[in-house]
Amino acid sequence: MSVSVDPIAVLREFVARVTPYDPDPGAVPVASVTVSAGSDTETVPITPHLARALAQALSAYRDPADRGSCAGCGGRRLDDNLHCVDCGRLHGILGEVISRQAARVREQAAEGRPGTVP
Ligand SMILES: [Zn+2]
Known part of the structure; x- marks a missing residue:
């Protein structure tokens, strides 16, 4: 419009x-x-x-750029890919999958195990 x-x-x-x-x-x-x-x-x-x-x-009124707030830092600046401009967290289903996989890899690295692909 x-x-x-x-x-x-x-x-x-x-x-x-x-x-x-x-x-x-x-x-x-x-x-x-x-x-x-x-x-x-x-x-x-x-x-x-x-x-x-x-x-x-x-x-x-809802701003076209309003994609909600970041679950990580509470910031309001999420880009078109639901990527938080402030802290870098990814949102949405893909963002959640990537976030969980990254956490799994960090845990494995902390335990001294090589990363595995589920
Ligand atoms: Zn954030």
Whole structure:
């Protein structure tokens, strides 16, 4: 889905989509939002309906790069291969298999036995 990255246009489009469904369009605004980009500035009064819509839209947003958190260090930067950029741990089924095999090889090396292939 292609979305405009002009923050003022995004705000205007969102308000235009939500406003027709406001059950109380004359309600006293509970806040206002001002967005400035370059020399353009937009201030939007936030009605209770618009506040609920904004809250729902923002809480529903998931960043495309969000692949969860690392089970090893708790970091949030997992790459496309579920490899933790911070500590190097691999995730997913393949990552788990590789991690277990690496632990097995480390145990065998610590015991002075050569590695074996299961
Ligand atoms: Zn990590």
